[in-house]
Amino acid sequence: MGDPDAPDEIYQPSSDPQALRFKKVRFHDKGGLGEIHVALDRELPREVALKEIKPRYANVHSSRERFAQEARITGALEHPGIVPVYGLGQYADGQLYYAMRFIEGETLSKAIARYHRGETTGLGPGEKRLAFRRLLDQFVDVCHVINYAHDRGVIHRDIKPDNIMLGPYGETLVVDWGLAKRIDEEDMASEDHDEAVRPVRIRNASTTLPGSVVGTPAYMSPEQATGTNQDVGPCSDIYSLGATLYR
Numbered sequence: 001m002g003d004p005d006a007p008d009e010i011y012q013p014s015s016d017p018q019a020l021r022f023k024k025v026r027f028h029d030k031g032g033l034g035e036i037h038v039a040l041d042r043e044l045p046r047e048v049a050l051k052e053i054k055p056r057y058a059n060v061h062s063s064r065e066r067f068a069q070e071a072r073i074t075g076a077l078e079h080p081g082i083v084p085v086y087g088l089g090q091y092a093d094g095q096l097y098y099a100m101r102f103i104e105g106e107t108l109s110k111a112i113a114r115y116h117r118g119e120t121t122g123l124g125p126g127e128k129r130l131a132f133r134r135l136l137d138q139f140v141d142v143c144h145v146i147n148y149a150h151d152r153g154v155i156h157r158d159i160k161p162d163n164i165m166l167g168p169y170g171e172t173l174v175v176d177w178g179l180a181k182r183i184d185e186e187d188m189a190s191e192d193h194d195e196a197v198r199p200v201r202i203r204n205a206s207t208t209l210p211g212s213v214v215g216t217p218a219y220m221s222p223e224q225a226t227g228t229n230q231d232v233g234p235c236s237d238i239y240s241l242g243a244t245l246y247r
Contacts, residue, residue: 021087022050022099033057033067033178038102041086048086049102058095070178071098073154081145081173103175105168108142109161111135112247138164139245141172146241149174150234153183157232159240160219161247183233219243 024037039050057063068088075085088098115131142164149156157179165173221239223231
């Protein structure tokens with residue numbers, strides 16, 4: 001039996017001409033698995049977000065698969081509320097990366113905090129109602145995004161205010177699809193779906209071990225919190241949406 005942490009055979013180190021397309025400009029952010037830089041797209045005059053897997057995970061099979069899965073799932077979901085992916089590849093040393101639209105703005109979490117601060121800093125009744133209505137409209141936008149993903153056969157599994165970005169021109173985007181997974185075919189068959197909406201086909205779309213807990217505790221559904229991942233489905237995302245609305 002092979003080593004489960006051996007490098008993914010699909011992403012063997014090789015020279016990728018596309019890697020020369022993006023030039024890193026400045027560091028932007030980092031997460032548990034990857035680091036994000038603002039980069040210049042040499043083919044088109046635009047800034048992009050370039051996410052690279054951290055070197056410590058570059059040769060760990062499960063980490064590589066999860067990183068690539070996030071890019072594949074995000075890239076397959078074409079919706080105004082989901083950040084478009086421009087390319088997935090690897091450098092000559094095997095380090096994975098993918099490029100996506102660079103989003104400027106703030107998280108829903110910060111917008112909610114600002115709204116609550118306004119309650120104590122003299123926000124007038126009319127302004128308060130307007131701000132609350134704006135937050136509700138943005139929440140409805142999120143519901144539309146998740147409904148679209150479910151119709152495409154994908155569940156997010158980590159919906160929370162920190163994973164919702166609000167752009168400066170009215171954009172509402174659901175980000176961080178690293179824990180997303182493909183709904184089983186049996187689950188899809190048991191529900192009514194528009195025949196015009198084709199489910200996303202993702203190879204090895206679930207990398208979660210049985211009994212493992214995924215998500216953010218304050219927004220987890222009961223089945224997520226207990227690690228019964230076979231029961232996690234669209235309703236789990238809906239629970240997380242409710243927890244976000246409560247926030």
